[in-house]
Amino acid sequence: MRLLDLQTNGLAIGLASRLDSAKAINITKDLSNFLLEKKIKAFPESRIANILGLPGKSLHEMTADQVPAIACVGGDGTILRVAQKLPFKNPPAILGVNVGAVGFLAEFDVNTRESFNHLVSANLIEERCIRLSCHVDAQDHFPPALNEILVITSRPSKALSITVSVDKQVFSTGYVDGVIVSTPTGSTAYSLSAGGALVAPELEAVQLVPVSPFVRTGFKPLLLPSSSTIEIELLRPKLNAIVAIDGQNEYTINSAVTKRITIRKSPSGISFLRTQASKTSFFSRLNKKLLPGAKFPLPKHDQPEE
Numbered sequence: 342m343r344l345l346d347l348q349t350n351g352l353a354i355g356l357a358s359r360l361d362s363a364k365a366i367n368i369t370k371d372l373s374n375f376l377l378e379k380k381i382k383a384f385p386e387s388r389i390a391n392i393l394g395l396p397g398k399s400l401h402e403m404t405a406d407q408v409p410a411i412a413c414v415g416g417d418g419t420i421l422r423v424a425q426k427l428p429f430k431n432p433p434a435i436l437g438v439n440v441g442a443v444g445f446l447a448e449f450d451v452n453t454r455e456s457f458n459h460l461v462s463a464n465l466i467e468e469r470c471i472r473l474s475c476h477v478d479a480q481d482h483f484p485p486a487l488n489e490i491l492v493i494t495s496r497p498s499k500a501l502s503i504t505v506s507v508d509k510q511v512f513s514t515g516y517v518d519g520v521i522v523s524t525p526t527g528s529t530a531y532s533l534s535a536g537g538a539l540v541a542p543e544l545e546a547v548q549l550v551p552v553s554p555f556v557r558t559g560f561k562p563l564l565l566p567s568s569s570t571i572e573i574e575l576l577r578p579k580l581n582a583i584v585a586i587d588g589q590n591e592y593t594i595n596s597a598v599t600k601r602i603t604i605r606k607s608p609s610g611i612s613f614l615r616t617q618a619s620k621t622s623f624f625s626r627l628n629k630k631l632l633p634g635a636k637f638p639l640p641k642h643d644q645p646e647e
Contacts, residue, residue, distance in 0.1 A: 355384045365419075368451060406431065412460075416441020416444050420435060425586070436465070465614040466615050471606055484590060485586075486586045486607075488527030492582055492583075501516070505573055516558055519553075538564065545566070549571065574600060
């Protein structure tokens, strides 16, 4: 893992913000002013540049050579949007600043000047994450997925009939509402809600999780090495499927024409900036934001009745 010091002379930081949140915009303004006071260059994404009164850059122009890090002020949706818009090659590392409901992917909850100081003075560690690529009948026109690729029925009352193969070997055939193929990053998102496992970020793995499988369909969650090639064959030509990438983009798949959806590890990964070793940070965020024990702690000295 690479260490990054945000106070290094000459370092530039990109800024991205959720636009429909006044709180996020105000925090982005305050953060921009703070960075300028610290002699740190700030490059806002184009759509907020006018609000901040600074020259902007399109997200797809922000390479790590020019902008090593980008602060994303918002929730997990903001981070996923930014990750998709950044360059495919050599994207900057993402520093998540949460103002959303959960903000699991974000490292910081920032809203005061003191917290800004902590943000720029922390010893940040780069956590590398894999992404997934999706191909329909060998065509490649989908953005890479940081969380998951969802293949789901276009009609909620009608189940897809599919065959799922891994490295050309059939895994399962049957009826499902959909299939989630997730990264370790996405294991804390839709995949978890559908019954998948939590996966530590340092594990290079891909997880297959069915969505509402028919009772006689032998399709269970499956953990695979990231080198696997997953193929989903659509068997009902009169029922279209929808491919959703990170919940950000949706594509309708004509099942009468398209027969096979292929998913594998993308050659383009992405990084997050964390304040400590990623394993410690991961479990800290789990307990703080996701696991029920964080909100409903067990009573001290609890004993069973004798």
